[in-house]
Amino acid sequence: MDVLLFTKMLSDKQINDLKRMQYKYSVSDVSEFIALLKSTMYKCLPLRDFSGKALVYLDNITRVNLSSVKLLLSPQINENSFSVKAMEDEIHSTLTIENIASSRDSIRRILGGYAPLNENENSIYGIKRGLEFIADLDHKITEANLHKLYQTSVGEYLDENDKLLPTHTYRHDDVFIVGNKVEQQGLHHSKLPEYMGELIEFINQKDDIHDLVKAAVIHFYIAYLHPFFDGNGRTARLVHLWYLVQQGYSSALYVPFSSYINDSRKDYYKAYSLIEQNANISGMIDITPFLSYFIENIYNKLSLERSQSDTLQIYKNLLSEGRITEKERDLWNFVLSVYGVNEFSTKQLERDFRNAAYATVRSFVLKFETLGLLFGQKYANKVKYRVR
Secondary structure, eight states: OOHHHHHHHHTOTTTTOHHHHHHHSOHHHHHHHHHHHHHHTEEEEEEEOTTSOEEEEEGGGOOOOHHHHHHHHSOOSSOSSSOHHHHHHHHHHHHHHTTOOOOHHHHHHHHTTOOOOSHHHHHHHHHHHHHHHHHOTTOOOOHHHHHHHHHHHTGGGSOGGGSOOTTOSSOSSOOEEESSSEEEEOOOGGGHHHHHHHHHHHHHSOOSSOHHHHHHHHHHHHHHHOOSSSOHHHHHHHHHHHHHHHTTOGGGGGSOHHHHHHHTHHHHHHHHHHHHHHHHHHSSOBOHHHHHHHIIIIIHHHGGGHHHHHHHHHHHHHHHTTOSOHHHHHHHHHHHHHTTTSOBOHHHHHHHHOSSOHHHHHHHHHHHHHTTSEEEEEETTEEEEEEO
């Protein structure tokens, strides 16, 4: 193949859609292009497709924005293991992606320590328990702990027909992933222990794959294998977060990843479909479409939150200089945990915090606005604030 044509195809925006590439160029050009990628550019993963061949991806188009890395590595001032606001958003979004009904009121009730009242609230309670499980750094990613996470967050709340057998770590029968048509059959159940064992080994081995890319690989592979009858998507998203937490990305617990996925849900599922469609043309499972989706729609979007990370650094400096009182510290931690980046009023903060007079709350808000940590927006005769 001519080098100019190869470089043109390599930089084409449609590179993740081989069918469109065939229309744009030709079937023979795409065949030659794939052959060159196989021999010169594809990176092989120590994970296998259903036929036993290695999964591959293109490293050159799966680069992560460094500001996303900085944000996720930034230590949080708040002492809570998981932001309450982030937990609420994560629970609501991961269930919405699966078309499981969940109201914000129910989520707040469960997060407030109340027992679930119905099936939908059981689902909420399960994800809450799952998030608390992965927030504990002592819970290393092992096959036994993965089973415990699944049972804790999903398995215990399923219908009897979808539950794992008492002596099984994974499903004991075959499963089909069905949309408007059958799109994929999960890995044959007899192979799951072997393939999942390889995944756990991959998770814990040291390699040159960027942590954020590797987390997305893990996410894809769990959904691809479909090791459970139900709850594979929820489990994949939890394990994605779990891996980042274990690698030291402490702020992953403050980012509701699933809300970004839910906002781009159509593209999330399209990435899976493209991988299957491309495999029919190339004869291999190239997971670049999924990695590209995650980098563009989730990781790179995190760079927009960088200003909040800078705000936290300013606060940390002020705290070390002794310019923040103990009560102000408590109010600030409360604002971060409960409101996140959402707006609140002084009256709302007084009511929700419950341990400070209105004058104290108002003084805190005005001081932190002056310091550049809060931003006030006037609405008619009311002012609402949010973290800058």
